[in-house]
Amino acid sequence: MLVDFFTSSNASDESKMKTVKILCGLVCFLVLASNVWSMSRWNEARGVYDDVCYLRQAHLFQRFGLGGLDTSISRDDDHYLSAKLKEIGYPTWSDPTTAPCHTSMLAAKKLVMQYPPGTGFVLALFPQGFQVVPLYVLATVIVFGFAWLGISYARSTSSILLTAAFGCVAIYLMVNPTKASYSMAPTMVSCVLAGFFTARLFAAGLWRDRILLAALVGFLIGLAVNFRLPNLFLSSGYFLFFLVSFLIRPKIETFLQGALFGAGFLVGVAPTLAANAINAGSLFSTTYGGADTAPPELNATILLSYVTDMQFVLLVLAGVSTVLTLRWRRWSGQTQVALVTAGNLLVNLAFFMSHPVFTPYYTIPIAMLSLWSLLFVWLMQPAEAVDGGLVGQAAKA
Numbered sequence: 522m523l524v525d526f527f528t529s530s531n532a533s534d535e536s537k538m539k540t541v542k543i544l545c546g547l548v549c550f551l552v553l554a555s556n557v558w559s560m561s562r563w564n565e566a567r568g569v570y571d572d573v574c575y576l577r578q579a580h581l582f583q584r585f586g587l588g589g590l591d592t593s594i595s596r597d598d599d600h601y602l603s604a605k606l607k608e609i610g611y612p613t614w615s616d617p618t619t620a621p622c623h624t625s626m627l628a629a630k631k632l633v634m635q636y637p638p639g640t641g642f643v644l645a646l647f648p649q650g651f652q653v654v655p656l657y658v659l660a661t662v663i664v665f666g667f668a669w670l671g672i673s674y675a676r677s678t679s680s681i682l683l684t685a686a687f688g689c690v691a692i693y694l695m696v697n698p699t700k701a702s703y704s705m706a707p708t709m710v711s712c713v714l715a716g717f718f719t720a721r722l723f724a725a726g727l728w729r730d731r732i733l734l735a736a737l738v739g740f741l742i743g744l745a746v747n748f749r750l751p752n753l754f755l756s757s758g759y760f761l762f763f764l765v766s767f768l769i770r771p772k773i774e775t776f777l778q779g780a781l782f783g784a785g786f787l788v789g790v791a792p793t794l795a796a797n798a799i800n801a802g803s804l805f806s807t808t809y810g811g812a813d814t815a816p817p818e819l820n821a822t823i824l825l826s827y828v829t830d831m832q833f834v835l836l837v838l839a840g841v842s843t844v845l846t847l848r849w850r851r852w853s854g855q856t857q858v859a860l861v862t863a864g865n866l867l868v869n870l871a872f873f874m875s876h877p878v879f880t881p882y883y884t885i886p887i888a889m890l891s892l893w894s895l896l897f898v899w900l901m902q903p904a905e906a907v908d909g910g911l912v913g914q915a916a917k918a
Contacts, residue, residue, distance in 0.1 A: 538681070542672050545685030549672070552692045553665045559696055560657050565650070568609045572653075574622035574634055575703045577602045578641025579652060589641070590796045592634035594620060624810040628802030635808045637793040639747025640704040653703060660706040661695040667713045667893070668692060674900035687896060691889065698831065698881040704748045708886050711745035711752070716893025719861065723854040724901040728774040732781050735763075739782035743789020750793070750809065751883065754872055755890055756786055758865025762857070817875035826879040835888035839866060842895045851902055858898040862891045 565576065580601050582589035594617045597603065606614035606621075613619040617632070624635045644652045668688025675681040691713070699705040715738055722734040742759070745752040763779030794804045801808050827833055843866065846859040869887040876883070 538676075538678065541678055541681050542675070545672050545681055545688075546669050549665060549668050549685060549688045549692060552689045553661060556661050556692060556696050557658055560654050560661070563654055563657075563700075565653050566605075566608050570611075570621035571702060573602070573605045573609065574620075574636065575640050575644060576605060576652065578634060578636065578638065579644035580649065582638075582642055582645035583649060589645070590638055590792070591799050592623075592796075593800070594618070594623060594632040624808055626801050626806075626808065628806065631800075633800035633808055635810065635813075636704070637747050637750050638796045639744070639792065640707060640749075642747070642792070643707050644703065656703070657695065657700075657706050660710050661692060663710050664688075664691050664695060664713055667717060670717075671896060671900055674897070676900075680900065684896060684900065687892065691893075694885065694889070698885065701880065701882050702749075705882050705885065707748045708745055708752060709889060711741055711748065712755075712886050712890040713893050715741040715745070715755070716890050717897050719858060719890075719894040720854070720897035720901050723857040723861075723898060728777075732774070732777045735778040736781035736785035739785030740789040741785075743786040743791075745886070746790045747792050749886070750807070751872070752886055753790075754869045755865065755886060757868035758861040758863070761864040761868075762861045812877050815877045817872070818877060819875055820877065823877070823879050824874055827874065827884065830881055832881065832884045832888065835892070836866070836870070836884055839888045839891040839895075842892060846895055846899070855898050855902065858894050862894055866891060 565572065577597075578589070578592065581592060581596060584599075585591075585596075594602075597617055602620060603614055603617065611621070620632070622635055623632050625632050644656055647655045665688070668684070668691060671684040671688060672681055675684050691709075695706065695709060699709055718734055718738050718741065722731055722738055725731045725734055738759070739756070742752070742756045745755060759782055760779070763775065763782060767775045767779060797806055797808065798804050807814065827836075839862070843859050843862045846855050847863075850856045850859065865887060869884065873883050
């Protein structure tokens, strides 16, 4: 039996580990294949207003290059948006002033799209009419690649199995609930990249490496804002950590890490700031309106919606993993990542739980960023700190 093989003294530890990794990688690949098969049958005209607007954004980039940052409704002189709205049966498709997902900007005196430019830009990299499927397939393959990377990092059977299980979940999430918004596919890629390099940041021994990695992580988080504006809050835990660390121990290394993280973040978010200036008349003016700009308010219905949704399971896993990491930490890198994650979770939960709108994917980015960061920082721990991984430490407690 397979279990007998893993426990038999006749098989070397190295051989058993290699076999487990191959089997776990195969399981993740099967989930990937299932996703790709499902995605290959998707229809870009599914009647969702957000989809149409993201595709219009992509069309503007394909037509005007970087000039596509200007999303004024007056630029629909080729009737691309009208045709898309007619295709999904929008009642007033011929009247551009009633277009969904657009906001009237008094300062700029025009009707513009509310979304930041990143999702439209990545969709524009693919040929018109065949944009969504390749975007999601590519994003899912990247997530699979990092799941495989995590499996290759693992140094115990328990950590391999834990990594593979999480990897399968992360890959599956690329279909549900990520499919609900085109902005989520690139967001999920940003989260896995930022999670990996967050672990690298706090695992680095040389402070020169840490300040460079801080800039890279800041850039990746800033880049995520271009896909979804609420991704801005993914940076909160990092800023809190660097600020508090400097106040407690005012060292030049800590200051440089925080400063370069902030600089990288500003570079990453620059396209959104430019789009704000063009469409809203100011770098820091939002193109959103309505409920999205309403003041925070606790609402029992919203809270219940999160508690009964799959997001709640991921948030609980992220919170429990953070607490367990602080309890069973083996080296300083794990403590630092857990503190960043704790701050991030608290700020993001405070925002979304008091936001008047609920969707099945709002808190997925913070949950995945937290889980990827914690997973990789455990997998990257120094050899002398390894003692059966997180599962092994739990069994000893």
